[in-house]
Amino acid sequence: MAYAPGAVLIAALAVGCSSGTGSGDSATDSKPGAVASSTAPPGKYRTLPEACRSVSPATLKDLLPGSAELPEAQQEKVFDGSPAVTYDTDRRVGCRWKTEAPDGAHSLFVDFERVVSYDPAVSDDDRAREVYAKKEAAADLPSALPGSTDSGAPDASGSPSATASATASGKPGKDGGKAAGKSSGKSADPDAEETADTDGSGDGGAAENLQPRVLDSLGDSAFLDDLLTRAGSTAQHRTVSVVFRTSNVIVTIQYTAQPTLSTEIPDSKELQEKAQALGRKLVDGFSE
Template structure:
């Protein structure tokens, strides 16, 4: 019998085992035909701009006419704005400006919200689309851009059983002054159309609302946008009007609230002018996010 050295015998055994088990590239616990599910793509935006520096001085002068009459030091302070208190400015940030004029005071508030999905199978954009759809539904508007799940949520919020909650959310979105106005509404007055009935949204003098000034979705603004209006009731001691524009761009939702409070109780803010200014600002902010 020929003598085989120990090292050579060990090598032969190793080669034999390797050839009998194939290439050895597959993991022991892998299953044939099992597909790997890829994680959803992250959102376009990872940070947020400073909202207090997002509005050009020329735009602030137009929205806050009273500030231009202030002394220079007070004027700079008015245009600087006051930042919202937030725990993470890359997730949520806001800024508020206010000016006083002889005929009226004006308040501007903008809010940036960067939506992040914590579900690896749901993208940040899809999650932001759902959040936006809920805001749109709370304003009593349809959401054609909503995902199927978002549409179901919108239907729940617009169903008769949830009308009180929807109305509350819509008034909260409309900004300062809404709480005072919502408490003195006589029973039986309907505001289901956000301006019909005895409210005045800047329409005709007979009390009927101009349909072009009612809450509505907006075209060509971000990936989805709508305008909301807080009804102004004739005869109320608080004649302030608030216009809100909300739009989504990828995984960021921007909210603009613009309020005018006349100094004379019988004066009614010009809703059309306020809406035009709020929409103009919204388009400028959308362009800034696209840069």
Template sequence: MAYVPGTALLAALVVGCSASTGTGGSAPDSKPGEATVAAAAPGKYRTLPDPCRAVAPSALKDLLPVAAELPEDQQKKVYEGAATITYDTDRRVGCRWKSEAPDASHTLFIDFERVVSYDPSVSDDDRAREVYTKKETAAGLSSPSAAPSSTKDAEKRTSPSSDSASGSASHALSGPASEDGNANDPAGENGSDTGGSTDGSAGSAGSAGSAGSAGSAGSADESLLPRTLDDLGDGAFLDDLLTRAGSTAQNRTVSVVFRTSNVIVTIEYTEQPAAPTGPPDSKELQDKAQSLARKLVDKFSE
């Protein structure tokens, strides 16, 4: 048997302990003095409400006036609404209602998008703010003073008809392309724009509200032009788009988009007369859309 001097044995034990990676030692890849980066705060909202139940029956009766004149079974169908198809209902949901009458039809569409940041250094709220700002900029309302330059500019923009005003949003929700171009991103992580129609009808309406804003007189009422809203959520804007539906009739779509924490809400309210009796009243539609927006802000605050 070989004899190991005491000093040599002690040195071997020291080397063995130094090579150990036990629970009390540092991880192999840790670096002295390296600071740990704290993850950004998560968003306030982790789920979304049922959009088809988010609007109270009393509000629906006001927004869809002719529905109250329908037989009870038809009223029920109108007020139930139709949910839009989304990839992930924890991240995005929407609902659409429509009522038709001999003189006019009304369409209401709402969309809820919960924005989540997968960048640990960016909070959900900050990411939602970025997404909202892009929508506001796309609407030509990057600052409170931003306003449509002219009615001529408005007429150059395109818009969906009343049937497609909410339909285009539904189409966009069925497969929205995220900001990085990934149409199959189920979470819409990179902030897929809230409803294609927000960027299609509301967004492209950035300079559109002046057309017929003051009714048949054709003179624009500045208080009714597309604008930012200071008293709604953490940021909001209103858009107003008047377009032709057929050869003579005109329909109007009022959109309100607002952010509350990490959720972005889009409301689109459209009226289309059945006959060329003049453009729908801008103030009435704007007042109703803003009233609904305030109710939805309160609902998220519950």
């Protein structure tokens, strides 16, 4: 009987050891305060660039014809831009520039939106994908057949892309609107059709795609919209929009031209090329 307490202790230890055996998960779960992490990672970007300093003076001179000829004081005022009114500059900033020349007016608007998910189970990037997808859907881009690209290059079968062919021929698309514009307001533009008739070399090569479309080489996702509208009774202006997403930031570029003469139509190809070039510079700025 003198050894009873020791025997009881040994038995208790044996029971304790046997109750602690089992899978590693069970042992982990039994630790106080151990909670499985379900919080999605934050977005890559925590801040936004200064919108009115996001475009260099050299680029603005190219995008705003006539600005380089202005007196220095006026030139600085144009290049300073006008910041957009926002209530949370950590989440959204924008800037607008505008100039008028004898042959017409040009304006540029750049908007930066940093998307933040308030759902701990949804990452900022995933939420940004949802926001971007809604913007792309709202643009109501024309449908393109498999094999078509944003440059109008031939597909695997050697044929020009369906979208580029439609632009050149002016044949109606699936939604009843012409390839160069839709019944919702994108008017068929003879200037765009004439530009798209050749590849720019004058040899009758593959047509270039100038219609609204998805861009496959800008940021994580991108699209281009091209809208020709009338301002007042006769004047026409064209706005090319390039929207792209890089991680949890969505950038919108709107580049508008309005010729002085009502008989002139803004050059779709030139505006699209310049808007896309600016988009590439902004993407590079995020990568630095």
